[in-house]
Amino acid sequence: MEIEKVVLRKMKMRLKKPFKVSFAVIKERDFIVAEVYSGNYVGYGDCSALPFPFYNEETNQTAWHILKDYLIPILFEKRTIDHPEEINKLFSHIRRNQMAKSALDCAVWDLYAKESNMSLWKALGGERLQVETGVSIGIQQTPNDLLRVIEGHLEEGYRRVKVKIKPGQDFSYLEEVRKQFGNIMLMADANSAYSLKDIELLKQLDDLNLLMIEQPLAHDDIVDHAKLQKEMKTRICLDESIHSVEDAKKAIELGSTKTINIKVARVGGLTEAKKIHNLCADHNIPVWCGGMLDTGISRAHNIAVATLPNFKFPGDIPASNRYWEKDFVSPEVVINQNSMIEVPKGQGIGFQPISSLYEEFTYEKKEFVR
Known part of the structure; x- marks a missing residue:
């Protein structure tokens, strides 16, 4: 080229x-x-x-x-x-x-x-014709507000629910979700809102059988996350702490994480995302694809990378109508009742x-x- x-x-x-x-x-x-x-x-x-x-x-x-x-x-x-x-x-x-x-x-x-x-997902070495997706829900005013929002997304076909949390709007909210919706795939995302001083509160989350808790501690930390993971049954997922394959290597060696959220944008693109995927696969660390309130273009790249074989958990790759009244790419991304997105077959990103x-x-x- x-x-x-x-x-x-x-x-x-x-x-x-x-x-x-x-x-x-x-x-x-x-x-x-x-x-x-x-x-x-x-x-x-x-x-x-x-x-x-x-x-x-x-x-x-x-x-x-x-x-x-x-x-x-x-x-x-x-x-x-x-x-x-x-x-x-x-x-x-x-x-x-x-x-x-x-x-x-x-x-x-x-x-x-x-x-x-060729399609981008094939160029990357992807293997799936469908990718499983979930929905990410921002912090709600009350537990009842959260329950209403989740119910709507479950009706749309989403099966994995990620709930944003912060101190004061955490355990009690998630507990109500478990009571209302039973054994749905439920995870929490803290966006670095806690410290090791909150360890007893965070350990309570073990009672809720969460899929994972994402980035509970500081945005640039891998040391304290290792200490926390030793105290918790719930798997810790690192997000903001991982900017490169070298970051991922250190976190794995320290035992800071049991899964990594690979955001293509956060790690510098598809090349580094694939390196992190391969490293994690070599260490039996499953990964999943995160998002950044994505437009159709970045969503297309996320779909492509999520076809790689070690993407084991549903990603934050929502339908086109999740965040926007209208997106600027065609075709629209839709999810089926199994919470799956069809991988595009056209050249490149397929949009x-x-x-x-x-x-x-x-x-x-x-x-x-x-």
Whole structure:
């Protein structure tokens, strides 16, 4: 592949309902889409950075700067690219900024698959024709509010439910869910809201037979998570702590986790996501695919990576209508009554932007030519 042009778009979409996590309430999503051109083909990638540096250090504005002033010039320095895995090495001397890197890494993977006349999931080595998905539910005002929201999603076909928690809105909420809905696949996501001082409270969660608890302790910690995992029966899942295969290796060696949430954006793209998947498979650590209130483009990349064989738990890959009144890609992603999504069979990601909506949601565009 010879990369001839890159286009960056700043886009904005309003959520159907505000989404509350332990550190913020999100009402709309600003994001960046990268288009990478070679010959008659274009690959699409999505930068999932939030507007504030509360999940990780990146924001939409910092990602735009890193893409424009560093990553795209580095990409153009390489005359030809034989395989997308080269992107990871090209960007290796740029510290962190994983979500900015992911936008280009994913776009080049999509481009490569299209030029190779194959689906992205096949290019990655995926094996599944369907991927199982779950639903992620933000923090609700009361347990009854939570029960109503869960009931609606179960009726839509979702079987695995992830509930965001924080101190004061945790055990009692989850306990009510267990009483109401019995043995559903239930997990909790703390988004780093606790510390080891809360160990007795966290150990109470063992009584609820949760699938896992995600990132209970600090966003950059793997040491205290190892201490906590020794005290808990419930498997601990690491999210924010894992930015690379090296992070995953250290966490596994310390015993900090029994499963890892692989978010393509958080780890810098599909290349690093696959490395983490392979490492975990070698150590019998199952993984699953997380999300970032995704648009259709990032959702497409998540579907593709979730076809790899060690993705053992349902991912946060919801239907197109979960967060948005209208998404800008076609076809729509739907889930069946078994909580499954069909893997697209077309070239590359298998989805295309709907031009009218694509332009409607774009509020700034910049073109870069080699």
